[in-house]
Amino acid sequence: MNATFPIQPLGRFAGDSEPVKRPKEFACFSYDEDHKFHLDDSSLKWYYPPPLNTDLSKGYETFVQHDDSIDEHLDSLLETIASHEKENGKPIDANVVTWRGMMTKIMAAPFEDRDGFEMNATLYRDCIFIEEHKIGPKQEQRFPGPIPQEVMQFWGYKFETLCTMPAPWGETSREFIESRDSHVVNNKQQYCSVVRTGLGKTALCLGGEVDALWDVKPTTPGQPINWVELKTSAEIRPDNWRDKENFERKLMKYWIQSFLLGVPKIIVGFRSRDGFLLRTEEFETTAIPTLVAASRRAANRAPLWDGNVCINFASAFLDFLRHTINDEGVWRIRRMAGSPHIEVFKVEEVGHGNIITDNFMNWRIKL
Numbered sequence: 001m002n003a004t005f006p007i008q009p010l011g012r013f014a015g016d017s018e019p020v021k022r023p024k025e026f027a028c029f030s031y032d033e034d035h036k037f038h039l040d041d042s043s044l045k046w047y048y049p050p051p052l053n054t055d056l057s058k059g060y061e062t063f064v065q066h067d068d069s070i071d072e073h074l075d076s077l078l079e080t081i082a083s084h085e086k087e088n089g090k091p092i093d094a095n096v097v098t099w100r101g102m103m104t105k106i107m108a109a110p111f112e113d114r115d116g117f118e119m120n121a122t123l124y125r126d127c128i129f130i131e132e133h134k135i136g137p138k139q140e141q142r143f144p145g146p147i148p149q150e151v152m153q154f155w156g157y158k159f160e161t162l163c164t165m166p167a168p169w170g171e172t173s174r175e176f177i178e179s180r181d182s183h184v185v186n187n188k189q190q191y192c193s194v195v196r197t198g199l200g201k202t203a204l205c206l207g208g209e210v211d212a213l214w215d216v217k218p219t220t221p222g223q224p225i226n227w228v229e230l231k232t233s234a235e236i237r238p239d240n241w242r243d244k245e246n247f248e249r250k251l252m253k254y255w256i257q258s259f260l261l262g263v264p265k266i267i268v269g270f271r272s273r274d275g276f277l278l279r280t281e282e283f284e285t286t287a288i289p290t291l292v293a294a295s296r297r298a299a300n301r302a303p304l305w306d307g308n309v310c311i312n313f314a315s316a317f318l319d320f321l322r323h324t325i326n327d328e329g330v331w332r333i334r335r336m337a338g339s340p341h342i343e344v345f346k347v348e349e350v351g352h353g354n355i356i357t358d359n360f361m362n363w364r365i366k367l
Ligand code: A3P
Pocket: 152, 153, 154, 155, 156, 157, 159, 209, 211, 230, 231, 232, 233
């Protein structure tokens, strides 16, 4: 079966947003400095303002970089879900389980058609599990410029290292805080939050990395958490509408990414063209769609994106997906770069490919 979900025209997704459930963390896990999985919050970090005028390229030679060409499927997420289910003695009640990154691509699809995406999905016990379809090592697009792409990518991780501590402020030594500029940058280490959320009629379980905590984690489960998302971006040059527009487009991705996990605050480190940290600016996630719309109106320019359209589009797409993926096998979800639609078609008649782990199935059989 081959089904197609048209993205255009967008008019049908305009208007008030479908109901959205506030994301609630119900579990978490960590990858340590060797990217080894731990069912705990050991890689949690706290935010503390970074030293300005820092060279974000410093330490690139010692960067401990995660090899993201290895396909990790949904393994860590499933292990965390299984552990939660063992504690509760019942399966989680989600219609869709996936990484936050997959939902980000879907929600952004109405306003972003440059990259395209491919995912694999399978139905298992009334729930659709979606993973990224990895196609060998990523073909990095090369942009001519004085600074290698790899170094520019490092800046983002360096900023995270400059802004975080492994314990709250009161429990971290002054020496640690002041020496952050010389700490080894390691992106193998991550804290991942696993939340339950909802878009329209679909209950979702999403897992995704969060960068840091602003203060303390509430002790009552389900309470909003003061997470902080850290981002770097090129400084917006004065009177340069193109710089501003590029940043306002980026804000859509920041907003979606943070909205999906319930991250309330985004801290942007603005940097010079040659990678020096100039200043930081805080954005309240929920205010971003209105902020960008107002800025466009004030500049007499057409809107760039609409948050309600993102939500309503994703909600309608999930309805379509749940209607389409209705028997066994593995399905491909594909949007070609520039395409006005998303295709869903079967690639394996039976089984669940590598999406569902044996461990997860063995556990679920016992339930
Ligand atoms: P910046 O976003 O500050 O440039 P995240 O913000 O999602 O926690 O990601 C941290 C950093 O990982 C990013 O920092 C960027 O350097 C890198 N990164 C994340 N997603 C990427 C992608 N799709 N392509 C290239 N680099 C990416």
